[in-house]
Amino acid sequence: MISVVIPVHNRLDYTRQCLNCLMAQTYRDFRIIVVDDGSTDGTDLMIETEFPEVVLIKGDGNLWWTEATNVGIRYAMKQTDGDGPHFVLTLNDDTIVQPDYLQSMLNAWQAHKPCLIGSVSVDSENPERLEYAGSAFELYTAGGRHLAEDYQYSYANLISKADHVESQSLPGRGTLIPMEVFAKVGLFNAEKYAHYMADIEFSIRARKAGYRLIVDAKSIVYEIVRATGIQVEKGLTFKQFINSFTSIKSPTNLTVRYNFAIEHSRTKHLYFCFDIGRICAGFLLRKIRMSRVG
Structure with missing residues (x-):
């Protein structure tokens, strides 16, 4: 069972598009948990009307990404009945995935376990443009780099050379986490990382606990780049x-x-x-x- 946890806030069209992608998945043993953190654009009504099977949890607008995600994870942890492994997939609503996405993530986990599985990220408007394929860093002088550099930011280059990449951290944008990991390392740290870096920090804790961090080359998230938050590289004043x-x-x-x-x-x-x-x-x-x- 995969519990897909999606925090949302006032992005009705993106949320609808993301949910439609998930409804088309070939792998069917999953539930969707949307944590709507105080949207005022009718997102909650849209979900209740168009996607009644989705678990909708409402926040007051003060959860931000990290605690909204934790709320969804806590709900999923209470529902872990039945046989077989249980997972949480963290996903953002400004993403598009293909129908074989969940199956691809599970296949990668089966091949590399014990591990967390991260997704390759490409630009939804230019799918050849590789946005994310893992990261490397050291913890002395804050050095590091995006491993997409190794493939010239080309998805075709990546898929021709590797079926997976071992990373030193993983983002929350499409990461499959075995439920057992939360029991070992805890949830995302909402107190210190309310909106950014909670995903990176969590994955580092998981790696320290002995889990590999694998980016699967076939598991693609099409990222709506223009919808992301503040980006310091995008020409700020x-x-x-x-x-x-x-x-x-x-x-x-x-x-x-x-x-x-x-x-x-x-x-x-x-x-x-x-x-x-x-x-x-x-x-x-x-x-x-x-x-x-x-």
């Missing part, structure tokens, strides 16, 4: 960049980055300084390149 350090919607939120550095890095405060320095340097370099092009 200086003011927007500075504001990103305090925004709960930002991956560069200083409190979140600090919490991660203290909890998981080898060098604590030094790592945090390197991390923020790397973010600032990257922003300034992009600004210089853009000014030269302009």
